[in-house]
Amino acid sequence: MTHAGPGRPRLHAPRRPGPTARAEILDAAAELFTTRGFSPTSTRTIAEAVGIRQASLYNHFATKNDILVALLEDTVEPTLDFDDNLDPALPPEVRLCALAWFDTAQLSAGRWNLGALYHLPEVRTEPFDRFREERRHLMERYRTLAAKIVGDGDPRTHLPFRVVESVIGMRADDGDVDAGLPEVLATASLTVLGVSDLAAVTSAARALVVGVPGYLLGSMNPPARPPA
Amino acid sequence: MTHAGPGRPRLHAPRRPGPTARAEILDAAAELFTTRGFSPTSTRTIAEAVGIRQASLYNHFATKNDILVALLEDTVEPTLDFDDNLDPALPPEVRLCALAWFDTAQLSAGRWNLGALYHLPEVRTEPFDRFREERRHLMERYRTLAAKIVGDGDPRTHLPFRVVESVIGMRADDGDVDAGLPEVLATASLTVLGVSDLAAVTSAARALVVGVPGYLLGSMNPPARPPA
Structure with a gap:
């Protein structure tokens, strides 16, 4: 670009x-x-x-599909890149919190609420195979980290990813979201797992997110407001 | 009907x-x-x-719009009716848990995942005014109950409604959801508010939901599986 x-x-x-x-x-x-x-x-x-x-x-x-593919992949790839660059030795709570924080900031930062298009019938077709695979891959990273915290069979392992994607519904219903939302949802993605006493975890996660270049937080867009 | x-x-x-x-x-x-x-x-x-x-x-x-209006209103009205019939003297934790439980069961029970249509551009137009008002009204009930638990200015008051609606994304991504999901999300709608020690609350909420006639849980559809 x-x-x-x-x-x-x-x-x-x-x-x-x-x-x-x-x-x-x-x-x-x-x-x-x-x-x-x-x-x-x-x-x-x-x-x-x-x-x-x-x-x-x-x-x-x-094609018109190619345009939507580019837009949708751009909502997922920066978050996968961010996660790829995290230290694998981080405690799962910190890593999950940082991932959720970055992802919420990224989904909040774009000028248009593209996540509202994730469940279009067209997106179930072949041109979107790679996008769906990438989003599934991201979902699996959340689930794997959550499983390290609450155990593999726990149904709560599905919740952190959904807590983060709730920013999409908030934008659709309320327009602009509060600049503090990434921290709120990053924290909530751990409290739904029953993790309490989060001050040290959110502080470590914040440090991992604020060092990230602004262009990653909404790559085609004006730099995001700082996430906290 | x-x-x-x-x-x-x-x-x-x-x-x-x-x-x-x-x-x-x-x-x-x-x-x-x-x-x-x-x-x-x-x-x-x-x-x-x-x-x-x-x-x-x-x-x-x-009109075609009238059909969509009927379908969308049917995803919200039974839950408003259920909440109308709850005892106003119930503790807010029990009432919120019962509301989230019923609502998740209701959103899981329909044959088609109609919540995936909530954010269509068409639904922002005039024929859908009443539906949007009803859904906003439901959202406000969640927020009011949450405010009684964590205080009015707390940003977490927006989360229980979003936790419940995450069933829509789960259905869109994974097809059928687990029969235990209503209880999982009803519980999560309180843990995101920092409420712990939930056994008595979920037990009271379960009793309020299981007495509800099956036809309310997905009114045009086969009776829902019991929510727990």
Whole structure:
């Protein structure tokens, strides 16, 4: 996303946030998909919203599905990257708390509430296989960490991931969420497991998250507010 | 939903669950909306799935929106009714636990995962005003009960409602949910508030829920499995 990419000259001056035409297409599509719906939005509508020709859009994305794939993968991949870079020797409580904190910040930071599109019928089809696999992989990381805390067969192992994704419903219902939400949900993802006395854990998790570059927290977007 | 209602003779024998044509239309629409999408599904497709003429469908519902309104209101109204009938003198922990238990059972019991449609762009429009108001009203009941436990300004007051609605994401991702889930989420809706030592509370809440007639737990559907 650092080169301007191919494409014909613009019909209009750029009016979308984003350093490249590709980023502007993604931003316009994210707005249209979340406010009008995926099915009723055509690539032509997206091109018009960016101020480029439809043919120019096809230089960046072959299909409308490809645009949604890019948007959805971008809601999951930074969190997987963040988790990949955590020290495997961390206590599971700290690691789970940091993962939940980063993930909530990431899901809160994007200009558009893309998680609201996760359960579209279209997303169950083949072009979204890799996205679904990545999200399943992330879900499994939460579950594995939770199992280290409460034991493998405990039904509560499914809850931390769901607590974090509740930010999606909050954004859909209430619009902007409070800047303190990532800490609230990161803490809640441990209290649902019965972990109490969390001050040391949240303090260690905060230190792991605040060092992360802002661009990771909503990669196409303005830097997120600090998560606490 | 106890009378057969108007309408022309059937094109085919009934093949949908439901005691009336109206219930069959609702079941077919719920399947199509959740598996193919609301926008791409026409009233004609719904009529064909039921085996009736499109004109007969219009005897029951004037618009496609009206069908979705009926389906969505049916995910919220039984829970509001259940809460209306609880003794106002109950301790807030017991009442919140019973509400979360019933609500999770209700959201788990329907044949189709209708909560996955709550955040469709169409549902933000005027025909859905009453549904959105009812759901907001339910949300406020959770928040008010939680505020009696942790205090009014506490950000955790928003969490019990979200913990309960996480059943929607679980169904979307995993299909059928475990019969024990209502108890797990009812308990979690209190542990996220920092309430511990829950045995007496869950026992009192269970007693309030198990006396409820099965038809309330998924009104158009086969009776739910007992919630614990």
